Amino acid sequence: MSNEWPLWEIFIRSQHGLAHKHVGSLHAPDAEMAIKNSRDVYTRRNEGVSIWVVKSADITASSPGEKEPMFEPANSKVYRHPTFFPMPEEVKHI
Amino acid sequence: MYAQMVETGAKRLRSLEELGPEERAFQERVDADVRIEPKDWMPEGYRKTLVRQISQHAHSEIVGMLPEGNWITRAPTLKRKAILMAKVQDEAGHGLYLYAAAETLGVSRDQLVADLHSGKAKYSSIFNYPTLTWADIGAIGWLVDGAAIMNQIPLCRCSFGPYSRAMIRICKEESFHQRQGFDIMIKLCQGTSEQKAMAQDALNRWWWPSLMMFGPPDADSVHSAQSAQWKIKILSNDELRQRFVDQTVPQADYLGITMPDPLLKWNEDRGQYDFGPIDWEEFYNVVKGNGPCNRDRLRTRVKAWEDGAWVREAALAHAEKRAARAKKAA
Numbered sequence: 001m002s003n004e005w006p007l008w009e010i011f012i013r014s015q016h017g018l019a020h021k022h023v024g025s026l027h028a029p030d031a032e033m034a035i036k037n038s039r040d041v042y043t044r045r046n047e048g049v050s051i052w053v054v055k056s057a058d059i060t061a062s063s064p065g066e067k068e069p070m071f072e073p074a075n076s077k078v079y080r081h082p083t084f085f086p087m088p089e090e091v092k093h094i
Numbered sequence: 095m096y097a098q099m100v101e102t103g104a105k106r107l108r109s110l111e112e113l114g115p116e117e118r119a120f121q122e123r124v125d126a127d128v129r130i131e132p133k134d135w136m137p138e139g140y141r142k143t144l145v146r147q148i149s150q151h152a153h154s155e156i157v158g159m160l161p162e163g164n165w166i167t168r169a170p171t172l173k174r175k176a177i178l179m180a181k182v183q184d185e186a187g188h189g190l191y192l193y194a195a196a197e198t199l200g201v202s203r204d205q206l207v208a209d210l211h212s213g214k215a216k217y218s219s220i221f222n223y224p225t226l227t228w229a230d231i232g233a234i235g236w237l238v239d240g241a242a243i244m245n246q247i248p249l250c251r252c253s254f255g256p257y258s259r260a261m262i263r264i265c266k267e268e269s270f271h272q273r274q275g276f277d278i279m280i281k282l283c284q285g286t287s288e289q290k291a292m293a294q295d296a297l298n299r300w301w302w303p304s305l306m307m308f309g310p311p312d313a314d315s316v317h318s319a320q321s322a323q324w325k326i327k328i329l330s331n332d333e334l335r336q337r338f339v340d341q342t343v344p345q346a347d348y349l350g351i352t353m354p355d356p357l358l359k360w361n362e363d364r365g366q367y368d369f370g371p372i373d374w375e376e377f378y379n380v381v382k383g384n385g386p387c388n389r390d391r392l393r394t395r396v397k398a399w400e401d402g403a404w405v406r407e408a409a410l411a412h413a414e415k416r417a418a419r420a421k422k423a424a
Contacts, residue, residue: 003407003410004203005410007197023263024194025194026190026194027203029413030412033409041191042187044187044267045267061133
């Protein structure tokens with residue numbers, strides 16, 4: 001079996017002001033071709049104004065097995081949400 | 095449909111109590127409509143079945159470009175040609191979304207392609223029929239893409255995250271395919287009597303194979319039951335087929351052409367159409383490789399892959415050379 005082209009993760013910014021969002025992946029020999037190919041694969045209907053490509057192998061991800069210790073601490077800190085603080089009816093603009 | 099008769103490895107359906115702790119937790123997540131992501135624990139059967147199903151779906155998109163590509167050079171106008179090219183390019187895109195989704199399950203693209211070329215992996219039976227006239231391009235968009243949408247919309251809710259996301263992207267684009275096909279049919283049916291006859295002939299040839307796309311009745315299939323439990327199959331083959339018939343017959347009425355089925359009749363009690371028996375012998379024969387175009391389709395795919403090998407190798411060599419040069423300069 002021949003050498004496969006490396007896998008790239010593709011991020012597209014849909015319009016000015018929004019963040020790049022992961023849309024999928026594709027194979028390409030280098031970054032330049034990855035951008036050209038993502039133009040054809042992921043923006044055939046004006047979905048984007050900017051493309052980022054990142055080699056999949058370069059992404060470090062949190063482990064699904066550690067989801068609890070990783071994200072559980074936020075659960076007990078409801079005071080981080082504004083709705084935690086009841087405001088008197090007569091107080092406005094807060 | 096685009097994936098037909100997907101084997102699950104299951105002998106019988108097991109209840110929650112019979113599952114080990116990991117598998118039970120997995121099934122409970124699926125039951126609660128929580129998406130399963132590639133790095134989550136999953137039963138080996140689920141992984142293997144998904145690889146089979148998603149790759150079969152991907153192969154169908156790719157092989158599906160061939161019958162339509164056949165008419166790009168002969169489209170009747172420049173506008174129709176541009177539209178058909180855009181449609182075929184979409185199919186390539188859909189194949190790529192799906193291959194990428196399958197690859198998240200730990201199988202390589204080269205392996206997937208090799209399995210298609212060796213005949214180990216299947217693609218939908220529908221693409222083994224020839225496109226004899228321009229009206230076939232209309233009929234494919236209208237019927238084949240219509241059937242595909244019917245199947246793919248429920249799959250947007252399937253349990254595997256990458257597959258579900260690929261389906262959502264595909265469904266957004268698929269509606270254009272069906273409409274461009276129906277638009278071709280409208281033009282032909284409003285044309286000369288020869289053109290209308292051409293549309294009727296295409297419907298005659300594509301109607302039954304389109305109904306076969308949904309696969310054989312799956313009431314007794316343990317694989318269908320297992321896939322349903324895993325939520326990678328949402329509706330049964332017969333349910334989808336019935337919906338497709340009910341939706342499509344009024345469209346044919348609008349065109350003024352008729353399905354090649356003398357038993358097709360509205361059933362007032364059921365609120366659905368009754369339709370005649372499907373020739374499953376023909377279906378199994380096509381699936382086994384003996385349809386009108388099976389050998390031709392595979393030969394074309396293999397040739398394209400082999401003829402493109404030097405391009406893939408050269409692009410990789412070029413990228414490596416440039417990377418080495420950049421490293422040296424740094």
